[in-house]
Amino acid sequence: MPPLVFAGRAGGPKQERACRGRRHGRRVQSGGKARQGHRTPKELAAPQSFRGQGLNGLVPFVVQKGFPAKGRAMAALCWRTPPKAFHVRVGGRFSGRINDMAQTLLVGLAHPDDEVGAAGTIQAHKARGDRVVVVWLTKGQATGAFGDVPPDEVARRREHHGLRAGEILGVETRFLDFEDTRVMATPDAAAKVAKLVAELRPDALLTWGDAWVRGMRHPDHQASGQIFRDAVTLARIARAVTPFEPHRGRVPVFTFRDVHSRLPAAPVDVSRYRDTILELAGFYKRRIGFGNRDWILNRLQIAARPFGLQYAEVFDAWEEIPVSHQALLPAEPLALPSHPDREDLDLIDDTPSTAQ
Numbered sequence: 001m002p003p004l005v006f007a008g009r010a011g012g013p014k015q016e017r018a019c020r021g022r023r024h025g026r027r028v029q030s031g032g033k034a035r036q037g038h039r040t041p042k043e044l045a046a047p048q049s050f051r052g053q054g055l056n057g058l059v060p061f062v063v064q065k066g067f068p069a070k071g072r073a074m075a076a077l078c079w080r081t082p083p084k085a086f087h088v089r090v091g092g093r094f095s096g097r098i099n100d101m102a103q104t105l106l107v108g109l110a111h112p113d114d115e116v117g118a119a120g121t122i123q124a125h126k127a128r129g130d131r132v133v134v135v136w137l138t139k140g141q142a143t144g145a146f147g148d149v150p151p152d153e154v155a156r157r158r159e160h161h162g163l164r165a166g167e168i169l170g171v172e173t174r175f176l177d178f179e180d181t182r183v184m185a186t187p188d189a190a191a192k193v194a195k196l197v198a199e200l201r202p203d204a205l206l207t208w209g210d211a212w213v214r215g216m217r218h219p220d221h222q223a224s225g226q227i228f229r230d231a232v233t234l235a236r237i238a239r240a241v242t243p244f245e246p247h248r249g250r251v252p253v254f255t256f257r258d259v260h261s262r263l264p265a266a267p268v269d270v271s272r273y274r275d276t277i278l279e280l281a282g283f284y285k286r287r288i289g290f291g292n293r294d295w296i297l298n299r300l301q302i303a304a305r306p307f308g309l310q311y312a313e314v315f316d317a318w319e320e321i322p323v324s325h326q327a328l329l330p331a332e333p334l335a336l337p338s339h340p341d342r343e344d345l346d347l348i349d350d351t352p353s354t355a356q
């Protein structure tokens with residue numbers, strides 16, 4: 001396979017159109033204009049070109065001098081199925097990544113306030129330029145925090161809390177209509193969430209794991225984690241997500257770290273987001289009593305210690321492992337390559353015709 005050649009700056013939709021139909025071995029000029037004369041000292045110091053193997057060694061490529069090391073989407077736009085994690089290798093040694101494009105993180109939870117445990121990570125993704133969508137399956141209407149208040153009024157208040165939490169974090173929020181304390185991981189539940197996954201098209205899922213921990217782990221948590229994970233798989237099936245397009249992209253799954261987990265740990269350094277975490281926790285603390293400041297800081301510090309960080313949120317990595325402590329994305333590609341898309345295969349139908 002001849003190498004892909006990248007040069008210039010990443011473009012928007014115009015660039016995407018320009019890349020369509022162009023195959024391997026073509027030099028691509030972004031937006032009709034290369035970056036000549038607009039290079040930073042760092043870029044000027046870079047070698048003339050990188051040759052390498054992307055997608056776990058399957059796709060050879062050359063990156064010309066001038067392509068910004070942290071440029072967005074340039075490489076990705078030149079594939080029908082954009083690679084989400086793209087290594088640059090020089091002389092056979094890993095030397096960095098060029099595809100640091102903005103991605104979508106789906107945070108799939110059971111109740112408004114569950115997101116407090118991921119508030120720093122959500123901020124880390126915002127800092128990367130990612131889109132983050134927090135989805136709660138219920139409105140948390142079963143809480144007794146408000147005393148003798150009718151369930152509809154509890155739901156109304158907690159929905160408002162979720163919306164405010166989204167504003168504090170600066171992210172999109174969605175509620176589904178599952179019943180608090182009665183979330184069940186059924187095929188119907190996964191099918192409902194699969195349509196949302198197909199609509200949102202996430203690049204990673206952060207959700208609950210399977211473990212039970214006294215006090216902290218509401219049965220809705222385990223159930224919602226399974227529902228979201230199942231939904232990511234169902235979202236790949238066209239018939240399951242009509243009228244949305246199936247979402248067949250890789251969606252690495254991360255779950256809140258389980259006490260006895262043997263899965264790889266994915267720590268995210270949230271030290272710089274401490275104030276926002278405490279703002280969100282304080283918001284809930286004053287309204288439902290959950291979000292003790294000292295408890296949260298203590299947990300973040302204990303979680304951070306093994307990784308030499310000050311404050312960290314730690315997750316179980318179910319498949320791919322993040323390449324740094326800065327966010328859950330980008331993640332290392334899976335050790336084994338994915339199966340080619342069906343549309344790339346030349347299928348035959350040799351079924352005998354039905355007897356008349």
Ligand SMILES: [Zn+2]
Pocket residue numbers: 110111113114218221
């Ligand atoms: Zn909860």
